[in-house]
Amino acid sequence: MRILLAVEPADFRRQIDGLARMCRAELDSDPMSGAVFVFRNRRATAIKLLCFDGQGFWLCHKRLSSGKFRWWPKRPGEKRIRLEVHEIQMLLWNGDPTQAQAQPAWRPLATVG
Template sequence: MIQLPPQLQIMLAYDAVDFRQGIDMLAARCRNQLNHDPFSGTVFLFRNRRGTAIKLLVYDGQGFWLCLKRFSKGHLAWWPQATGAPLHPLAAHQLSVLLMNGHPELARFQEAWRALPATTTTAHAACSRTVGGA
């Protein structure tokens, strides 16, 4: 299960990365190439060169989470083209669509009834498995 609260900051890296890279190399890439603090609580999203897998990197205040999704069939249906900036922001609901191999910019969502304030504390996103088989 991945918890994605609406106020979570999510940044998609345009360029593909070598998926042999682990937490330390991806955190260094965030800092050195993407000019963003990997300890900020931001969820960083990366894809492999073939477009068959996605990695999520996030720091939760106690340590890093590194989550991987490899698509069983086909390639990513959508990934934005680079615009000169190293990162592309995504909303939490757009990430949910992307993780199901959908097109987040074509998906339609109802407007929020009341906008949530931007959070200044460490964001919480975690990969965890459900206990009890639910």
């Protein structure tokens, strides 16, 4: 599974169409590729996940009840970074994905199509 995280914050007034345009224009990625795209708002209090499943788009939104997300990459010049599944799980629970320890993938998954 490809998980692509947008390094720069997104305007959270954008919904599916606006985030899909952002995938194409700013992340140089096809929003209909089946990848999961992860966005953060400017205040670091919410994240959105966008994914196309072959029939339509999914848009998931998590807003913290209090506080801010502790971790977000600061990589000048990079538009996006790739996360592994265990790293996105850590991020969704407001953890630091760089501190997650997991076995390396035995065999990478291939996308079909």
